Amino acid sequence: MSPSSSIAAEPGAVPAPDEHHEHHPSYLVDGTTVKSWLLTLDHKRIGVMYLIWVLLFFLIGGIYALIVRLELLTPGPTIIDAMTYNRAFTMHGVVMIFLFMIPAIPGAFGNFMLPLMLGAKDVAFPRLNLLSLYLLLTGAFIAIWGMINGGMDTGWTFYTPYSTHTTTTVAPILFGAFIIGFSSIATGLNFIVTTHTMRAPGITWFKMPLFVWAMYATACIQVLATPVLGLVLLLVVGEHLFHFGIFDPAQGGDPVLFQHLFWFYSHPAVYIMVLPAFGVMSEVVAAFSRKNIFGYRAVAFSSLGIAFVGFFAWGHHMFVSGQSTFNAGVFAVLTMLVGVFTAIKVFNWVGTVYKGAVDFKTPFAYFCGFLYFTVFGGMTGVAFATASLDVPWHDTYFVVAHFHFIMVGATIMAFMAALHYWFPKMFGKMYHEGWGLVSAALIILGFNATFIPQFLLGNAGMPRRYYEYPERFQTLNVASTAGASLLAFGFLISAIYLTYALVYGRRAASNPWRSRGYEWMTESPPPTHNFVGPQPTYSEEPHFYVEPQKAEVPDAV
Amino acid sequence: MSAMANESFKEDREMRQEHHSGPGKYVAVWAALMVLTLVTVFTGRMHIPTGALALALVIASVKGALVALFFMHLAEHQGASRLVFATSMLFVVLMLLFTLFDIGTRFRPALPSYSTPEEWPVQTRGQSGRYGGELKAPGTNPK
Amino acid sequence: MQSSTATAGVAGVPHRPQVAAHFASLEVQNHAARLGMWLFLATEILLFAGLFVIYANYRFLFPEAFALASRELNLNLGTFNTLLLITSSFTAAMAVHYAKEAKNKQVVVMFVLTILMAMGFLVVKYFEYAHKFHEHQLPGPYYAFPGLTLPGASAYFTIYFLSTGLHAFHVIVGMIVLGWVTLKAMRNEFSAYNYTAVELGSMYWHLVDLVWIFLFPMLYLI
Numbered sequence: 001m002s003p004s005s006s007i008a009a010e011p012g013a014v015p016a017p018d019e020h021h022e023h024h025p026s027y028l029v030d031g032t033t034v035k036s037w038l039l040t041l042d043h044k045r046i047g048v049m050y051l052i053w054v055l056l057f058f059l060i061g062g063i064y065a066l067i068v069r070l071e072l073l074t075p076g077p078t079i080i081d082a083m084t085y086n087r088a089f090t091m092h093g094v095v096m097i098f099l100f101m102i103p104a105i106p107g108a109f110g111n112f113m114l115p116l117m118l119g120a121k122d123v124a125f126p127r128l129n130l131l132s133l134y135l136l137l138t139g140a141f142i143a144i145w146g147m148i149n150g151g152m153d154t155g156w157t158f159y160t161p162y163s164t165h166t167t168t169t170v171a172p173i174l175f176g177a178f179i180i181g182f183s184s185i186a187t188g189l190n191f192i193v194t195t196h197t198m199r200a201p202g203i204t205w206f207k208m209p210l211f212v213w214a215m216y217a218t219a220c221i222q223v224l225a226t227p228v229l230g231l232v233l234l235l236v237v238g239e240h241l242f243h244f245g246i247f248d249p250a251q252g253g254d255p256v257l258f259q260h261l262f263w264f265y266s267h268p269a270v271y272i273m274v275l276p277a278f279g280v281m282s283e284v285v286a287a288f289s290r291k292n293i294f295g296y297r298a299v300a301f302s303s304l305g306i307a308f309v310g311f312f313a314w315g316h317h318m319f320v321s322g323q324s325t326f327n328a329g330v331f332a333v334l335t336m337l338v339g340v341f342t343a344i345k346v347f348n349w350v351g352t353v354y355k356g357a358v359d360f361k362t363p364f365a366y367f368c369g370f371l372y373f374t375v376f377g378g379m380t381g382v383a384f385a386t387a388s389l390d391v392p393w394h395d396t397y398f399v400v401a402h403f404h405f406i407m408v409g410a411t412i413m414a415f416m417a418a419l420h421y422w423f424p425k426m427f428g429k430m431y432h433e434g435w436g437l438v439s440a441a442l443i444i445l446g447f448n449a450t451f452i453p454q455f456l457l458g459n460a461g462m463p464r465r466y467y468e469y470p471e472r473f474q475t476l477n478v479a480s481t482a483g484a485s486l487l488a489f490g491f492l493i494s495a496i497y498l499t500y501a502l503v504y505g506r507r508a509a510s511n512p513w514r515s516r517g518y519e520w521m522t523e524s525p526p527p528t529h530n531f532v533g534p535q536p537t538y539s540e541e542p543h544f545y546v547e548p549q550k551a552e553v554p555d556a557v
Numbered sequence: 558m559s560a561m562a563n564e565s566f567k568e569d570r571e572m573r574q575e576h577h578s579g580p581g582k583y584v585a586v587w588a589a590l591m592v593l594t595l596v597t598v599f600t601g602r603m604h605i606p607t608g609a610l611a612l613a614l615v616i617a618s619v620k621g622a623l624v625a626l627f628f629m630h631l632a633e634h635q636g637a638s639r640l641v642f643a644t645s646m647l648f649v650v651l652m653l654l655f656t657l658f659d660i661g662t663r664f665r666p667a668l669p670s671y672s673t674p675e676e677w678p679v680q681t682r683g684q685s686g687r688y689g690g691e692l693k694a695p696g697t698n699p700k
Numbered sequence: 701m702q703s704s705t706a707t708a709g710v711a712g713v714p715h716r717p718q719v720a721a722h723f724a725s726l727e728v729q730n731h732a733a734r735l736g737m738w739l740f741l742a743t744e745i746l747l748f749a750g751l752f753v754i755y756a757n758y759r760f761l762f763p764e765a766f767a768l769a770s771r772e773l774n775l776n777l778g779t780f781n782t783l784l785l786i787t788s789s790f791t792a793a794m795a796v797h798y799a800k801e802a803k804n805k806q807v808v809v810m811f812v813l814t815i816l817m818a819m820g821f822l823v824v825k826y827f828e829y830a831h832k833f834h835e836h837q838l839p840g841p842y843y844a845f846p847g848l849t850l851p852g853a854s855a856y857f858t859i860y861f862l863s864t865g866l867h868a869f870h871v872i873v874g875m876i877v878l879g880w881v882t883l884k885a886m887r888n889e890f891s892a893y894n895y896t897a898v899e900l901g902s903m904y905w906h907l908v909d910l911v912w913i914f915l916f917p918m919l920y921l922i
Contacts, residue, residue, distance in 0.1 A: 125732075223739050252670065638735060
């Protein structure tokens with residue numbers, strides 16, 4: 001392939017000409033009634049609505065997190081009673097996992113970017129796409145209704161037999177999560193079909209952007225794992241109402257079987273959250289290093305590898321819950337394989353940055369934080385996969401800190417990086433770069449300050465989900481709460497300057513990052529049907545940058 | 558509105574190659590399914606001591622394959638559809654295997670009370686007591 | 701304005717369905733619909749797989765009780781229902797065959813036969829359930845059948861009711877889907893270019909059959 005082959009709609013470094021603008025308004029202003037937004041079939045508007053809602057759910061989950069952290073400020077009761085505390089950490093988990101991390105990147109950025117990256121006008125099933133948003137909202141409102149009217153104290157894992165006997169409001173919250181599962185399946189199904197059938201000429205499988213590969217792997221997990229969760233949630237609701245005893249040892253049932261079925265979904269669900277993050281970072285690292293991604297096929301295949309191996313690692317959640325030692329050994333080995341595939345990605349990202357012409361903008365700052373959280377969280381993960389090490393650490397704050405590092409840290413970093421990287425694409429406005437870097441620094445520091453003390457607490461033996469703790473743990477708990485405040489402050493700054501940019505920000509160029517990603521080959525914000533004039537031809541690789549040294553000569557920054 | 562093109566030439570070509578099969582094939586498959594049902598009922602009534610369920614499941618799998626291949630046209634479709642079906646079947650089998658591995662090799666007192674589990678070909682040390690012996694008296698479990 | 705999909709069949713009877721604007725051709729659109737259906741069926745398979753896993757584990761733990769409990773089921777009715785469902789699957793496959801030849805009348809006949817057999821299946825199922833209720837062979841704590849008191853027997857009936865209940869729910873959904881496609885066939889909509897709705901509806905029905913093919917030996921023949 002010759003590097004000089006033409007790109008029909010190459011916007012280049014200069015703002016795209018505005019001459020088509022009169023006839024082809026951007027998707028944001030093409031129809032301004034409320035109905036034109038709420039009943040839209042345009043994947044971009046659905047993506048924006050997803051973005052608004054997941055940010056709201058993130059706020060709710062974050063408030064619960066702050067309540068939990070404030071309660072743990074002192075060894076005894078601080079602001080709430082023990083039962084409210086149990087409800088608060090359960091709701092923090094349920095909201096953050098089912099309403100923020102699972103739908104966030106696929107729903108908001110996947111919906112918006114996938115068709116653009118494939119040169120398509122829309123996803124394969126636009127109506128199903130809209131339905132998935134409303135299923136999410138229906139499930140969310142049922143679950144939140146349940147949280148307000150009673151709440152639940154089981155933890156987000158709903159372990160039986162406690163969840164079938166607790167007097168708190170189990171049924172609506174689990175039923176809400178069941179409906180959210182349908183939304184997740186609909187999104188995944190849509191993305192798989194879109195990737196198979198909607199690719200524009202020239203975009204072969206190995207010329208798809210890496211974000212698409214990651215979304216494809218995510219969608220496979222969503223389609224294959226979520227139905228099992230749906231069944232399990234229905235069974236728990238049934239158990240709670242009728243006490244069939246399938247998972248109740250008092251009636252001859254096996255609670256470990258519940259854990260098998262639950263983690264058959266919920267462990268792959270971790271990769272539903274983190275694979276899109278890997279995809280975003282593959283895009284960001286290439287764009288801001290001004291280098292083609294190092295080892296494209298390795299990164300693409302490792303997404304599928306994580307998706308497959310991640311399915312057969314679920315038993316590492318059950319090392320101390322009565323599972324056989326034989327299974328523990330098998331699952332320990334399979335879990336470590338996930339680390340191999342993740343390491344392949346990490347090395348390729350680092351190889352991409354190496355000798356690149358790094359443009360240290362806000363998304364790249366988040367990339368650095370992401371790399372740190374992935375490596376540290378991932379390495380504690382490999383330690384956890386060793387069954388003998390897991391036994392003393394199990395159900396301590398070490399687990400909490402570990403999964404917040406790898407799962408939450410990586411996903412939040414990627415979500416923020418995607419929000420900043422694609423902000424000009426989605427809204428056609430630029431945010432303030434200085435404030436972006438300041439808040440990125442605060443968020444990364446705050447995250448460390450929150451969870452490094454929790455690593456130490458867990459290693460010292462403080463169990464998770466406890467309302468009270470001995471005096472000697474107080475210093476670290478105060479440090480963790482202070483870190484959480486810093487984290488919240490960082491997000492507050494982001495919210496302020498991004499909202500300001502949305503209203504008063506200066507108009508962004510079509511391709512302010514001079515990225516070679518396919519999604520930047522149309523205007524920013526894109527017109528309703530994504531392209532004006534002839535369909536672009538995609539003759540180059542998705543992250544094709546000429547040698548960075550040479551590239552910097554004609555258009556140095 | 559400009560015309561759109563897709564990369565999926567291959568799928569496009571498959572679609573044209575799809576031949577129209579006559580009703581004869583459906584009748585043959587239907588007859589085979591009826592016969593296999595009667596066979597499985599017959600063998601099931603014999604209550605074979607070992608492998609009865611395995612035999613029944615093999616017959617069911619053959620029947621299922623006939624339905625999927627011919628009634629659902631998987632024999633004619635190439636590529637993605639087959640991959641989806643095969644993958645889902647693979648995951649069902651693996652989910653079954655991993656849970657059965659667990660329950661077959663688990664420490665006996667961690668199984669539901671009154672259960673009489675079948676013999677399992679693999680014996681692990683965890684199934685009996687910690688040092689290979691029988692169960693200890695209550696209250697003397699290792700800390 | 702916003703809408704990028706065209707709705708087919710607004711006025712008159714379209715000989716060829718319209719291609720939604722975001723698809724390259726009708727072939728690709730049909731391919732997408734079929735692939736989407738296969739993915740949906742994969743989710744259904746995994747849904748039932750959860751129940752199969754529960755069944756396999758409890759059968760492993762309580763082999764005696766499961767064998768004896770399965771003999772409490774009426775094998776004749778079960779066999780009859782299996783044959784009925786397989787035949788209904790055959791008529792659904794024939795409907796696709798006729799749709800490709802644009803014989804809409806035969807499509808209607810075949811689907812009506814399918815739906816009638818589905819109703820027959822549910823009626824037989826109703827009598828089986830009624831017998832179980834009468835004998836108190838019920839799930840979990842409601843189990844009170846004096847003829848079989850082994851531990852695990854109540855678990856068998858929990859799984860029996862859960863799996864056949866979920867399957868019966870799918871039968872009802874399948875009847876609604878096929879009824880809707882039958883209405884379209886009555887309006888003469890199908891031809892060699894446009895039979896996707898018939899094909900997808902019939903695929904769903906085959907899946908209902910496929911699940912029963914596995915449930916039948918698991919529940920009746922052990």
